[in-house]
Amino acid sequence: MRLLYDESGRPPKTLTESELERLYDHPVGPDGRWVRTNFVTTLDGSIYGPDGRSGSINTESDHHLFALQRALADVILVGAGTARVEGYRAVDLAPWQRELRQRIGLADFPVLVIVTATLSLDPELARPADGHGGPVIIVSTDDHDDAVIEPFRSAGIDVWQLGHGAVDLARVIARLVERGLPRMLCEGGPRLHHGLLSAGLVDELAITLAPTVVGGEAPRTVHGDWISPAPGFRPDRILLADDQTLFLSYVAG
Numbered sequence: 318m319r320l321l322y323d324e325s326g327r328p329p330k331t332l333t334e335s336e337l338e339r340l341y342d343h344p345v346g347p348d349g350r351w352v353r354t355n356f357v358t359t360l361d362g363s364i365y366g367p368d369g370r371s372g373s374i375n376t377e378s379d380h381h382l383f384a385l386q387r388a389l390a391d392v393i394l395v396g397a398g399t400a401r402v403e404g405y406r407a408v409d410l411a412p413w414q415r416e417l418r419q420r421i422g423l424a425d426f427p428v429l430v431i432v433t434a435t436l437s438l439d440p441e442l443a444r445p446a447d448g449h450g451g452p453v454i455i456v457s458t459d460d461h462d463d464a465v466i467e468p469f470r471s472a473g474i475d476v477w478q479l480g481h482g483a484v485d486l487a488r489v490i491a492r493l494v495e496r497g498l499p500r501m502l503c504e505g506g507p508r509l510h511h512g513l514l515s516a517g518l519v520d521e522l523a524i525t526l527a528p529t530v531v532g533g534e535a536p537r538t539v540h541g542d543w544i545s546p547a548p549g550f551r552p553d554r555i556l557l558a559d560d561q562t563l564f565l566s567y568v569a570g
């Protein structure tokens with residue numbers, strides 16, 4: 318992996334794994350959090366391939382950076398649409414990811430936080446696909462009564478109800494900070510991303526550009542109404558992998 322540009326002025330260079338770790342660490346700011354959103358997109362802006370999943374457009378280097386970012390996060394935040402399509406479950410990790418977390422003093426696993434209005438999710442997702450896994454929090458609205466929520470609680474899922482009609486994302490982020498979980502990684506999807514950006518809650522926007530073109534009619538990384546005023550971002554770093562994948566990171570402001 319090669320660093321092509323770094324806002325802090327570091328000259329272009331080939332990165333070691335520990336330099337990559339430091340670059341993707343979450344620089345928790347004065348407001349006590351760092352929210353990074355991370356998407357892979359094709360050169361023509363598609364966020365998935367013909368099967369409707371991002372797995373059909375990502376590359377080997379993206380797999381690795383995706384896993385590294387998971388290893389560095391306290392929280393993996395996703396919209397329920399992505400959780401359903403991509404089959405999200407409690408986060409399990411490879412031994413190298415767990416070793417890294419131990420080394421830098423993070424909890425054994427990141428918390429998976431799923432945002433949903435409908436609660437159309439399977440409580441079974443509290444069980445990881447493989448081995449051990451982290452806790453799961455589902456955040457929904459006040460519009461559900463205890464009977465609907467009970468199956469999730471019985472499965473060991475913590476359910477938060479924050480907002481009427483839609484989840485109040487600012488309250489979600491604030492509560493995660495209160496719980497001592499400041500390093501937040503949002504893995505999508507485009508509707509949750511729209512909500513976070515509209516509420517000014519994104520500190521860093523990371524985009525993987527996969528060197529391919531798929532056509533089709535998939536949404537972009539943000540889906541929803543026009544955002545006004547449009548938030549501004551400045552480039553923080555640009556990396557190029559041996560498999561020609563480009564990694565762009567922009568920070569708010």
Ligand SMILES: NC(=O)c1ccc[n+]([C@@H]2O[C@H](COP(=O)([O-])OP(=O)(O)OC[C@H]3O[C@@H](n4cnc5c(N)ncnc54)[C@H](OP(=O)(O)O)[C@@H]3O)[C@@H](O)[C@H]2O)c1
Nearest residue numbers: 356357364371396397398399433434435484505506508509
């Ligand atoms: N290329 C990539 O990096 C990438 C990353 C992530 C996802 N994706 C793709 O994106 C697609 C899924 O996108 P999507 O349109 O379903 O978007 P999404 O943002 O994943 O999910 C939208 C759903 O999240 C819930 N939600 C989001 N914000 C909410 C709020 N403020 N309050 C209450 N609920 C909220 C709602 O769930 P309920 O419907 O349950 O109420 C809503 O329908 C999949 O095809 C996936 O593969 C691609």
